[in-house]
Amino acid sequence: MDAWDAIGDPTRRAIMACLAGKELAVGELADELPVSRPAVSQHLKVLKNADLVAERTVGTRRIYRLNPAGVAALRDQLETFWSRALTGYQDVAEDRAGQTTNSRADRLEEEE
Amino acid sequence: MDAWDAIGDPTRRAIMACLAGKELAVGELADELPVSRPAVSQHLKVLKNADLVAERTVGTRRIYRLNPAGVAALRDQLETFWSRALTGYQDVAEDRAGQTTNSRADRLEEEE
């Protein structure tokens, strides 16, 4: 499960928001969210597999927190995407002004 | 449809990747992706409603491009989330060292 797939679900985003800046046990998370505790467990499993959260065990309790490295990876990927996307639009603007199609055809080949 | 919901789908992420730095018509997008053209149209509608892409009409063609403002908003939200998440874990580390629960209770109230 890709991290971007993982955050595509609103309940999982809510879980991550609950975990921002602090740790919570499964039951505590379930108390704060409008879904059952097993549902929270299942979502945490997805987030864990996507490297977005980590856990530690304290007795019977599983304490979860965000995984900063995983969240940073998302941030970096989006940053990279953003800078790339912005650069291209400056080129397109010039292209449209010049009324040429060559650079566009070249760019299609680069994409492959 | 929330922008984060929108990018939770792999086909829509692929569409956005195709549009990074350039414009493409619906049919061109469909040629590059393993789904039908109407499927691409439907995804573009979702992305447009989420303010992540914009379109212009040239004759019969609909030319799509990324919406820099929409993508920037995602980036900003993730940046905000990231800095907040990181700040909290420094606090939690101190909290755990101090063995107090007051700051955690306060933070729960802030979350509401």
Next chain:
DNA sequence: GCATTCCGTAAGTCTAGACTTACCGTTCGT
């Protein structure tokens, strides 16, 4: 040892949404 708490997982339900084909309106070239 027993009762309670905690939580992962199994199993079942059900629907949102991702996909398809078909239809049709718009634009453009001849």
Next chain:
DNA sequence: ACGAACGGTAAGTCTAGACTTACGGAATGC
């Protein structure tokens, strides 16, 4: 005017996954 290209939308299919209840293992307190 007609045919071709383009693309939005309707309607249908189907399944992944988000949800639930139930079960049972592990930890802890008395």
